[in-house]
Amino acid sequence: MILRDVFYGLSSFSQFQKNLDIARNVLSDRLDKLIENGILELQPVRPGVARYRYHLTDAGRDLFPLVVGLMQWGDKWVFGSEGAPVVLVDREQGAPIQPVALQARNGRYLQPRDVEFEPGPSAAPELVAWYQRRQSNAQD
Amino acid sequence: MILRDVFYGLSSFSQFQKNLDIARNVLSDRLDKLIENGILELQPVRPGVARYRYHLTDAGRDLFPLVVGLMQWGDKWVFGSEGAPVVLVDREQGAPIQPVALQARNGRYLQPRDVEFEPGPSAAPELVAWYQRRQSNAQD
DNA sequence: TCTAAAAAGTCTTTTAAAGAAACTAAAAAA
DNA sequence: TTTTTTAGTTTCTTTAAAAGACTTTTTAGA
Secondary structure: OHHHHHHHOOOOHHHHHHHHOOOHHHHHHHHHHHHHOOOEEEEEOOOOOOOEEEEEOHHHHOOHHHHHHHHHHHHHHHHHHHOOOEEEEEOOOOOEOOOOOEEOOOOOEEOHHHEEEEEOOOOOHHHHHHHHHHHHOOOO | OHHHHHHHOOOOHHHHHHHHOOOHHHHHHHHHHHHHOOOEEEEEOOOOOOOEEEEEOHHHHOOHHHHHHHHHHHHHHHHHHHOOOEEEEEOOOOOEOOOOOEEOOOOOEEOHHHEEEEEOOOOOHHHHHHHHHHHHOOOO
16 A cells, blocks of 8 residues: 555655554554665655655566556456546556556467466476476376 | 465465465465455365365456566566576467566556556545646646 | 644554464375 | 374464554744
8 A cells, every 4th residue: 555655656654644544653664664675765855854755666666567456456356347446547648558467478468377387597496396297297 | 375376276275384384274364365355266176075175266367467476576676686486488489478567558568657547437536636636736 | 933733753552463283073095 | 994184273372563642853834
């Protein structure tokens, strides 16, 4: 919810507090954790003044598709027919954006059954072994 | 983590328990909540036997881009240069899939600054008012 | 310039959630 | 048929989250 508000454009403690109806200490803890984890950072309101605003880091900005995807999921499965409370539009076209979805390199949309999980560059040896075992056996 | 495991193909209580290293009562609670919220459902292992497997509902399957997006975020910002432990490949091509990202109707990739939040069909009146106030004023 | 209100937290107490370990009943395997 | 595994539940302890009062610094207004 904090992140959603940051993407809405909010950046101060009290703005979050008003909007989220959350205890101040909890808000404070969560903001600290978001900073510790490199998702938000504090920037002085203006040089030389000890008052700060919370802003997204590059890592934080990269969470945008996830926050939007979660909203879209809620629009579909929680709000459903009553419609979305908020819609995201492309500034250039003024049109709603596409739903977040998985795509292959060639642009095809992918469902869970269309993809496979494979051990990556830093896979643990036991994961590689498990994967190879699964490849040889047909059952599971 | 439970959902990630479900997308990996796990479906039984003990599979989750082994893989997640979580207290049994906590796992039980969370599975119940996932069912209550229509993300998982219980299906009998075989007709007439009181043993069940946890399976995704349509709503649950729709969370796939979010789970994958979260993995991709971690691959980039947590694992970084050491590389991903798991990669997702398109079965048809055998190639890694695209990163989850926002796209406009015309296919353009969108950053947070390229989009705008607007009140939707079920927006609360105060959100509409807030939005209109923000449209007329240039500041914030 | 002084005052009051707002902003941004912190501190203390209460409540809820998580974790560990033992217990139970049914189903599968030996 | 006996033993193991599965899929939980129960009870107790520990840890974390939430609520609400309190503090200090900033800022806007009279």
